Amino acid sequence: MSDTLTGHGATRVVIRPRADHTLADCIRDVYSNRHIAWTLALREIQIRYKQSVVGVAWAVLQPLVTTVVFTLLFGLLAKIPTDGVPYPVFVLSGLLFWQYFSKVVSEASGSLVKNEGIITKVFFPRLILPLVPALSAAVELGISLVILFVLMLIYGVTPTPYVLLLPVLLLFAGLLGYGIGLMLSPINAIYRDVSIALPFFVQIGMYLTPVIYPVSFVPERYQWVFLFNPVAALLDTARAALLGSPFPSLAAYGVLLLWTAFIFTLGFRTFRKLEPAIVDRI
Amino acid sequence: MTPIISVNGIGKKYRLNGAGSAHDTLRDLLASMISRNRPERATEAPQANPREFWALKDVCFDVNEGEVVGIVGRNGAGKSTLLKILSRITTPTTGEAILNGRVGSLLEVGTGFHPELTGRENVYFNGTILGLRKHEIKARFDEIVAFSGIEAFIDTPIKRYSSGMKMRLAFSVAAHLEPEIMIIDEVLAVGDVDFQTKCLGKMRDVASAGRTVLFVSHNMNAVMQLCSRIVWLERGQVKADSKDVHQTCGRYLLGEEGKLQGGHEAELHGALECDFFSLRSFRIVGPEGVTLDHPIPGSCDFGVEITLDIHRLSPLLNFGCVVVDENGQHVLWSVTTDKAVEDWPELKVGRNVITARVPAHLLNEGRYRMDFFASLHGQGWFSEPGNTSVSVHLQVSGGLSESPYWRSRRPGFIAPVLNWVAN
Numbered sequence: 001m002s003d004t005l006t007g008h009g010a011t012r013v014v015i016r017p018r019a020d021h022t023l024a025d026c027i028r029d030v031y032s033n034r035h036i037a038w039t040l041a042l043r044e045i046q047i048r049y050k051q052s053v054v055g056v057a058w059a060v061l062q063p064l065v066t067t068v069v070f071t072l073l074f075g076l077l078a079k080i081p082t083d084g085v086p087y088p089v090f091v092l093s094g095l096l097f098w099q100y101f102s103k104v105v106s107e108a109s110g111s112l113v114k115n116e117g118i119i120t121k122v123f124f125p126r127l128i129l130p131l132v133p134a135l136s137a138a139v140e141l142g143i144s145l146v147i148l149f150v151l152m153l154i155y156g157v158t159p160t161p162y163v164l165l166l167p168v169l170l171l172f173a174g175l176l177g178y179g180i181g182l183m184l185s186p187i188n189a190i191y192r193d194v195s196i197a198l199p200f201f202v203q204i205g206m207y208l209t210p211v212i213y214p215v216s217f218v219p220e221r222y223q224w225v226f227l228f229n230p231v232a233a234l235l236d237t238a239r240a241a242l243l244g245s246p247f248p249s250l251a252a253y254g255v256l257l258l259w260t261a262f263i264f265t266l267g268f269r270t271f272r273k274l275e276p277a278i279v280d281r282i
Numbered sequence: 283m284t285p286i287i288s289v290n291g292i293g294k295k296y297r298l299n300g301a302g303s304a305h306d307t308l309r310d311l312l313a314s315m316i317s318r319n320r321p322e323r324a325t326e327a328p329q330a331n332p333r334e335f336w337a338l339k340d341v342c343f344d345v346n347e348g349e350v351v352g353i354v355g356r357n358g359a360g361k362s363t364l365l366k367i368l369s370r371i372t373t374p375t376t377g378e379a380i381l382n383g384r385v386g387s388l389l390e391v392g393t394g395f396h397p398e399l400t401g402r403e404n405v406y407f408n409g410t411i412l413g414l415r416k417h418e419i420k421a422r423f424d425e426i427v428a429f430s431g432i433e434a435f436i437d438t439p440i441k442r443y444s445s446g447m448k449m450r451l452a453f454s455v456a457a458h459l460e461p462e463i464m465i466i467d468e469v470l471a472v473g474d475v476d477f478q479t480k481c482l483g484k485m486r487d488v489a490s491a492g493r494t495v496l497f498v499s500h501n502m503n504a505v506m507q508l509c510s511r512i513v514w515l516e517r518g519q520v521k522a523d524s525k526d527v528h529q530t531c532g533r534y535l536l537g538e539e540g541k542l543q544g545g546h547e548a549e550l551h552g553a554l555e556c557d558f559f560s561l562r563s564f565r566i567v568g569p570e571g572v573t574l575d576h577p578i579p580g581s582c583d584f585g586v587e588i589t590l591d592i593h594r595l596s597p598l599l600n601f602g603c604v605v606v607d608e609n610g611q612h613v614l615w616s617v618t619t620d621k622a623v624e625d626w627p628e629l630k631v632g633r634n635v636i637t638a639r640v641p642a643h644l645l646n647e648g649r650y651r652m653d654f655f656a657s658l659h660g661q662g663w664f665s666e667p668g669n670t671s672v673s674v675h676l677q678v679s680g681g682l683s684e685s686p687y688w689r690s691r692r693p694g695f696i697a698p699v700l701n702w703v704a705n
Contacts (some may be wrong), residue, residue, distance in 0.1 A: 011462070014372060015379040039410040047398050118394035122411050124389070177401035275371040279366075280296065 017275065026268055029125040030279045037128045038113055041135035041253035059143040063099065067092045067151075070212055082211050085243050086155040092148050093242055094211040100141045101173045104194075106179020107133035109198055112189040116282050126278065127271060130181030134174035137214050141170070152242070162241035169238050176260055182267030189282045209235060214245070226253055230259040284382065285344035286463060286494050286537070287368070291377035294338040294363050294518075302354040337363040338518045347383075347462075350485075350495040352509030352527070354502070354534050356671060359496045365389060365467050367498065383462025386412060389451060389526055397441035401432065401451055404440055407468075408455045422458045425454075429484070431477070446615070449475055450461070457484045465586035469500045480487045482508060500668055502610030506531050525528065532608045545573035554654070554672050556664050558599060562589040562633075564654045564672050579681025580697060583642040584650070586616075588633045599629065599638055602655040604667035605676075608648060613695055616640075617655055643682070643699045647691035650676045 019028070022227035030037075049055045074080045075087030080088040112119065117128055152159065165275055188194035206212075208232050215223055226232040226248075233252040240247040338360040345351055355362050368379060369387035392409075394411055395404045405426055409419035427433055430450040432443075439447065456464070466485065482504055489495050489508070500503055504513070505527075512530040514522040524530045541684045545565035548554070554561040566574045567585040576582060586603050604618030618627050618636060627636055654672035656664035665672050682688060682697050 011383055013381040013385070014382070015367060015374065017378075025297060035415065036410055039407055042405055043396065043399065044405075046403065047396065050398050057595050118411065121389050122394055123385075124411055133599060202629075235332070276458075279372045 010211070021272060023268055024263070026125075026127055026272065030131065033125050033128055035123055037131050037135060039138070040128070040132040044132060044136040045139055058145060059140045060147050063092060063095055063145055064117050064145050066095055074212050080217060083214050083216055083245050085157065087247060089148070089151050089155050089157050089243060090214070090239070091212055092151055093239055094235060095258065096144055096148060096207060097173070097238050098171075098206055098211045098231070100137050100170065101177055101231055101234075102205065103137040103140075104133045104174055104177025105184075106182050106198055106202055107137070108177055108186050109184035110195050111181060111222075112278060113192070114186045114193070117188075120279055120282070126275060127182070127268075130185050130193060131178050131269075133181070134178050138170060138174065148242075157243055159242050160240070160244050165241050166238065169234050169241075172256070172260060173231065173234050176234075176263060179260070179263035179267040182271045183263070186271055186278050189278045190274070205231070211235065215248075227255050230256045285335060286382045287345040287346045287496075288290070289341055289343050289364075289368075289377070290379065291381055292338055292341045292364070292367060292374045293336060293376035294360070294367060294372070297333060298335055298336055312607055321474060326492065336518050338515075341515070341520055343520060344522055345494055345496070347494055348489070348492045349511055350489045350497065350509045350577050351504035351511045351513055353496060353498045353513050353515060354500075354505060354531070355515035355521075357669060358517075359515040361515055362389070362467055363518075364484070364515070365465050365496065365498060371464050381463060384413065385465060386456055386461030387465035387467075388456040389465070389467045393438045393701045395448060397451065397691045400439055401427075401436040401443070405436075405455055407452065407546065407604075408452070409459075412459055414459065426451075426454045426458045429457070429480070446477070449582050453484075457481075457488065461493070463494045463496070465496045468500065478504075479538040480612070481646040486627060496696055502531050502534075506609065516602070524535055531610070542575050542577070542677055544575045544674050544676065546672050552671055554656075554665060554670075558592065558596060558658070558664070559656075560591045560592045560593070561654070561656070561665075561672060563641065564588055564603075564673055566639075566676055568679060573677070577677035577679035580647065580678050580683075581642050581643065581681035584676075586638050586640065588636045589653070590636070592629055592631050592634055595629060595631060596658060598658050598659040598661060600655065603638075604653045604655050605640075605645070606651045606653060606668065607695070608650075610668075611695070613650065615655065644696055645676075646697040647678050647680065647682060650678070652676055665679045667700040672693050 049058070052058060054061070068092045071088045074091070075082075080087070107114075111129040111132060112126065115119055119129070184194050184198070209229055210217075210226065215226055215232070215236060218226075226236075233248050233256045236245070236252075237247045239245050294682075337358075341360070341364065347389075353364065355361050359646075363372070365387065366389065367374050368381065369389060371383055371389065378446075382444075394408060396407065399407065402423075405423065406416065406419050409422075414422075421505050428435055430447075430453075432447050432450055435443065435447065443451075447651070448682070456466075485495055485497065485508055489510075495508075497505065499506060509527055511525045512522065512534070513520060514524075514530060514534050522530050522533065542568075543551075545563060546561075547563045548561055565587045566584075567587050568574045568578070571587075578584060588601050590601070600617045600619050602615065602620075604615045605613040607613050613694075618629075618637060629636075652674050653667040653670050654665045655667055657666075659662070682690075682692060683699050
């Protein structure tokens with residue numbers, strides 16, 4: 001017997017009708033199989049650009065073109081005030097962050113269906129699958145961040161030292177997206193409606209989040225609404241760190257933590273409950 | 283010694299499609315919450331409870347380390363479901379199974395291969411999914427590729443592979459994982475004879491290295507060669523579990539012990555229906571057209587009679603029979619389109635009774651199974667020999683020749699009496 005081999009978990013496996021995993025077991029499962037998540041994420045990126053001529057340039061081109069369009073529409077025509085930050089820099093920073101989050105949400109929600117071919121044939125903790133987009137989208141974000149920095153250089157915007165917080169913010173956004181994906185992916189595996197309805201809600205979500213406008217654009221008496229939007233807090237913090245705009249209130253961070261904990265727990269619970277039905281009904 | 287696999291009362295219930303509680307879309311779910319009368323969908327073959335179906339029921343067995351267990355049973359007997367449960371792809375509805383070792387399973391061709399990626403990339407990916415670290419795959423990579431025999435295509439995207447090539451690569455990856463328990467579902471269906479032999483050899487190596495193998499196959503030769511034990515599933519339950527592989531395989535191949543079932547009547551033994559025809563009966567008949575349910579001597583000829591209601595005609599329709607011996611070897615195939623086109627039996631829409639006679643002094647002494655053969659030539663099977671529920675049994679006993687010397691079963695597959703003359 002080869003002792004160099006590492007399996008998934010312990011060598012003694014008990015198979016029972018209901019998975020009697022606790023939340024801690026789930027997290028341990030994900031952690032001990034993180035190399036599978038990485039492999040899947042790398043495969044995702046490999047596949048995405050394999051047959052495209054321009055290749056990775058798409059990761060740069062897409063946000064760049066969107067920035068140009070938004071700058072024309074909202075910066076020049078609608079003249080949205082952005083607390084003194086040049087509009088292109090302002091909107092791109094928001095877009096990149098929002099796109100990361102929305103990509104994680106939508107790809108994580110579709111992850112089980114997409115990987116049907118694998119989950120009906122091989123066993124591995126399926127909790128891993130909704131996590132993969134959080135990793136692969138992060139790599140793409142890394143590439144597109146380059147143009148943000150170039151743009152900042154052009155407009156003479158210098159990042160604050162808080163820029164080092166960026167990975168932490170991404171981690172939170174990824175975890176939020178993962179949590180939502182954990183909740184929606186098994187439902188989508190059984191009822192495909194989720195994948196039909198989701199793009200609509202993601203679109204609405206962008207307008208409810210200060211992506212193309214700053215929070216200050218909204219009348220003060222309505223600004224409390226953003227308190228309930230965890231992505232708004234993350235996005236504003238990212239902007240504050242990058243562009244030196246004001247940080248959100250402490251209350252917003254408290255709400256953010258509560259949201260993350262809530263969505264995560266709900267996600268794990270939903271996933272655990274529906275997991276036995278996934279393969280039979282996908 | 284604690285068993286390496288312990289299966290205890292495993293059951294698996296499926297809800298059938300079209301049953302009220304299985305909603306395909308959220309809309310169905312919402313609609314059914316609002317209104318009580320759901321739209322009826324066409325359901326065939328009413329059962330005791332048409333909404334649910336037990337693919338496995340109260341299955342119990344233990345497997346010790348180093349055993350090679352063949353799981354046999356007809357289509358729908360629950361073999362694949364059992365393997366899926368043991369490989370943790372799906373969960374059982376009842377019962378519990380304990381596995382004391384790492385499981386490597388090969389359930390279907392091309393386990394998780396991605397068509398856009400090359401063979402090399404897929405080997406690494408597949409290996410990771412199956413539980414190996416990168417350096418472990420690297421150490422085995424050359425061996426895996428060499429075994430699969432597709433070195434030349436390893437950097438070609440999988441989408442350009444033939445199904446046989448995918449199969450070779452998938453088996454190769456799974457076989458080189460060195461799990462303590464290897465679960466293999468019908469891998470010999472694809473691939474050429476050489477590769478099948480190679481696979482069997484590899485599985486034998488795995489077994490002789492003291493690992494445990496669970497093996498599902500319809501290829502009874504392979505099962506008999508490889509397995510030290512047979513678990514026979516029928517309608518989701520263990521019908522037999524024995525270490526006498528040959529005897530059990532023989533029984534399985536021939537169906538029930540004791541009485542011979544010489545006729546398959548649609549009403550009694552199950553229907554076979556398709557767009558083209560409905561089978562009424564498939565029988566082995568004696569001289570007066572009665573169903574043969576007793577052994578016959580080799581000196582008697584007998585008839586094969588197929589009664590069909592044809593709904594739609596096609597020149598591609600083939601009907602016939604395949605005689606299979608106790609070892610699962612096909613002794614002969616005979617179909618309605620064997621002769622020149624003008625000599626084919628003329629089929630018509632409506633009731634058709636097709637007969638053929640099998641001459642005396644052809645079959646050797648022994649028990650045989652005769653499978654109903656029905657296909658659309660070159661297009662697909664309606665009833666595939668070795669994989670059909672329509673089969674009958676036949677026993678040839680004595681009467682091989684008039685000679686005082688040759689009275690018992692003779693060596694060789696068939697036992698014709700040729701005419702020897704001297705001039």
